[in-house]
Amino acid sequence: MSKPAGWEDEAHWVRLLGRGFTKRCPNCGGRGIYDTWFRMKDRCPTCGMRFEREEGFFVGAYLINFAVAIVLLFLLCMGFVAAKAADPDADATAFLVVGVVIGLVVPVAFYPFARTVWSAIDLGMTPLEPEEEAEAEAARSATTAGAVGPS
């Protein structure tokens, strides 16, 4: 059976998502792409790829972050249902506390990963355009040239 176009190279997707889930540049796997936990650099310091490929690009990252929190809350609810089925007198307090913690902590903790995972998915579906590669190359050589400005 044939797979949908674009999904035939599974190793490529595994590599891309592996980079995304480990907070690395999806294009080259380079590290150090965050200045702080919340502030991503404009470009990868290793390959020069611009992360925000178009305006509003990272809205997709919010969706991923939201989805991760929702899936965890769903699993927690299923856990509560299972606990209630096993013991009708089971207390909901612990589940509520864990639910609140998931709702508050996961979006913050997963935020930078959501951005790199989204970048990886986008790069997998839309490889860099020749102009983007040229821009990345220019940014990379500007960085390696050090403090020397554009000539």
Ligand SMILES: [Zn+2]
């Ligand atoms: Zn890179």
